[in-house]
Amino acid sequence: MAAPDAIILDRDGVINEIVFRENRPVSPRSLQDFIIREDFREFYLLIAPLPIRLFAASNQPDIRRGNLTVDVLEGMTDLIRNEFPKIEEIVYCCHDDADKCSCRKPKPGLLIGLRDKYNLASDKTYFVGDSRRDILAGAELGFRTVFLAAGYNQESLQKCNPQIIVHNLVELTHVWGKLECHS
Numbered sequence: 721m722a723a724p725d726a727i728i729l730d731r732d733g734v735i736n737e738i739v740f741r742e743n744r745p746v747s748p749r750s751l752q753d754f755i756i757r758e759d760f761r762e763f764y765l766l767i768a769p770l771p772i773r774l775f776a777a778s779n780q781p782d783i784r785r786g787n788l789t790v791d792v793l794e795g796m797t798d799l800i801r802n803e804f805p806k807i808e809e810i811v812y813c814c815h816d817d818a819d820k821c822s823c824r825k826p827k828p829g830l831l832i833g834l835r836d837k838y839n840l841a842s843d844k845t846y847f848v849g850d851s852r853r854d855i856l857a858g859a860e861l862g863f864r865t866v867f868l869a870a871g872y873n874q875e876s877l878q879k880c881n882p883q884i885i886v887h888n889l890v891e892l893t894h895v896w897g898k899l900e901c902h903s
C-alpha cells in the first residue's frame with residue numbers, strides 16, 4: 721500500500737485517551753481528562769518529517785448535550801495545535817442525532833469539508849478512527865479506512881469493515897513503510 725498524501729485522524733481514542741466513566745468509554749469533558757496518547761506522540765514524530773498532511777475530524781456531541789463547554793473544547797484544540805502544529809486543521813461536529821446535521825459521523829460532512837478545502841485525493845487519504853462511525857464515514861468518501869483497535873471497541877469493530885486494523889498508531893506507518901524502503 722502506498723504512503724498516503726494525507727491522514728485524517730479522529731480525535732478521542734486516537735489523538736487523546738478515551739475516558740472511562742462508570743466503565744463506559746466516553747470523551748474527555750475537562751482539560752484535566754484530556755491526555756495525549758503515547759502512541760500518537762510517537763506516530764507524530766515519525767510523520768513530522770514526511771510529506772504527509774495531517775488533519776483531525778471529531779464528533780463532540782457533549783457540546784450539544786451540555787456536558788462540555790465551547791471554552792474547554794477550544795482549550796483542547798489549542799493544546800493540540802501548540803504541540804502538534806503539523807495538524808493543519810481540526811474540524812468538529814458539535815451536534816447530536818436529533819439535530820439531523822450532515823456532519824455527525826457516520827455522516828461524511830466533516831470529511832467532505834476537509835477533502836474539498838484541501839483538495840485531498842480519496843485514494844491517497846487515510847482516515848483513522850476507533851469506532852464504526854469513523855469507518856463508515858471514511859468509506860463513504862472512498863478513503864482508506866483504518867480502525868485503531870482496543871479493548872473497549874471490539875463490538876464496534878465487529879459492525880464495520882475497515883481496510884486496515886492496527887492496535888497502535890505506529891503500526892500504521894509499517895503498512896506503507898516496507899514499500900518506501902524498496903522504492
Ligand SMILES: [Mg+2]
Nearest residue numbers: 730732733850
Ligand atoms: Mg473516537
Ligand SMILES: [Zn+2]
Nearest residue numbers: 813815821823
Ligand atoms: Zn454536525
